Amino acid sequence: MILFVRYNLGPGEELELQEEASVSELKEAVGGQHGVRPQELKVLFAGRELQSTATLQGCDVPEQSTVHVLLSSSDSSSSRFLLCQVEEEGQRPDISSSSLVHSSSNDLEGRGGRGEEEIEETQAAAQTGVRACSTFFVYCKSCSSVQPGKLRVRCRRCKETTLRLSREPSCWDDVLLPGRIHGSCQSDGCQGNEAEFFMKCASHPTSDDDLSVALDLIMTNTRDVPCIACTDVMGVVVVFPCSRRHVVCLECFTRYCETRLNERQFVHDAVIGYSLPCAASCDDSLIKELHHFRVLGEEQYGRYLQYGAEECLLRIGGLMCPSAGCGAGLVPADGSRRVECDRQAGCGLIFCRDCREPYHQGACQTLTAPPTGEASQGFMVGGGASLRGMWDRSSLLLIQESTKPCPQCSVPVEKNGGCMHMQCPLCRAEWCWSCERPWSRQCMENHWFA
Secondary structure (H helix, E strand, C coil): CEEEEEECCCCEEEEECCCCCEHHHHHHHHHHHHCCCHHHEEEEECCEEECCCCECCCCCCCCCCEEEEEECCCCHHHCCCCCHHHHHCCCCCCCCHHHCCCCCCCCCCCCCCCCHHHHHHHHHHHHCCCCCCCCEEEEECCCCEEEEEEEEEEECCCCCCCEEECCCCCCHHHHHCCCCCEEEECCCCCCCCEEEEEEEECCCCCCCCCCEEECCCEEECCCCCCCCCCCCCCCEEEECCCCCCCEEEHHHHHHHHHHHHHCCCCEEECCCEEECCCCCCCCCCCCCCHHHHHHHCHHHHHHHHHHHHHHHHHHCCCEECCCCCCCCEECCCCCCCEEECCCCCCCCCEEECCCCCECCCCCCCCCCCCCCCHHHHCCCCCHHHHHHHHHHHHHHHHHHHHEEECCCCCCEEECCCCCCEEECCCCCCEEECCCCCECCHHHHHHHCCC
16 A cells, blocks of 8 residues: 655655555655564554554555654643544544434434443444444545545644544534644644544545545434335435434435425525425524535535526526526625726626516506518618517517516526415515515505406
8 A cells, every 4th residue: 555654744755655554664665665664663553553563455545645743742642632442443533423313203313422321322232243434525626526534633723633532523613713722743843733624535545635525414424214206115325413412314305405406495595595404394404504505416505606696696686697608696785877898808798677677767567569561771671580580579578568577686587377475486585476575564465466
């Protein structure tokens, strides 16, 4: 196997070892290159000091990983940190499996440290051969997909991965929130003691700056909880952040996102952004890490970003340029009917804010009769163009007769039955079909079904 060794924070040096090599063999190889005794070296990887008797594979050191080899200080033997049995065995800290609890009602417990009951379950699972440690998942831009991830840590002060942790992370908050876990930075001259966690894709070798976004709601289904949509038990699932911790498989989650996106049923939150709640409509269950919607794929994720930007624009009183092929977002001055599309970002069209037609003086007229006759046109129009013009005009007439503009964003809305209570499919504004004003108690009393 190939490793990249940074000796005393120097540049990474390629080192080839056997697949079953131990940490002591790594120390001997590095010590021979730099003329130091192996006993004076310590190996740091992923926030812990690797024991000489352990193997590299047992310490979860994959191919082409970067490890730090440092000269031990005189007091290093007396200032050892307790690194827990999980690290001694070389396993990943299990910060996600506690989110899944095997229950007939599919209930899920909240995040947090592991209690005595869960530790007993983990030990029982180990005795029966069930893997108790969960795998992290990330969205990798290089792979353009959701992939298994690897958790790494560095000093928050000097950004070097030479921090030795005082304890392992026990929940996602330990990883995602700064200042939760401390340690001791082994870099000379650095007094940093705060841990900063980050994720990398485990599917391919990664450089120091090749980071990925942690998807904390995607995890391995170690408790065999069935999907609430298809009822199948899948190996990888999404656990919604609701009080009941509902579980859905990745395929159903993707279909759920696609359906809500096509219907523009995402929820705009001032803090989180354009997101979705639990598929079971639980309260306070919006997904906070929006990179989860990368499961939609590049094209659909582009639509998601576009719809989210449009929703934000409409909420702050903006509008989109009505020119065909433009659609630039604009925030016109308050009270002004004259709107000019930005020539740098858009097409430069000057239009009326009320009717979206070219700017004019006086009352708006959605459809005006065009001048007729060869003399008024000044040129001849072919038969095909004339037929297309008639079709376009007929379409505009049909739109005018069968729809009404939303009073907030002016999008044509068609009424296909039911009461007078309307909701715009674009801006979600609620208004009255009869009086074309925002929906109110007076509308409900006077002409709800008129």
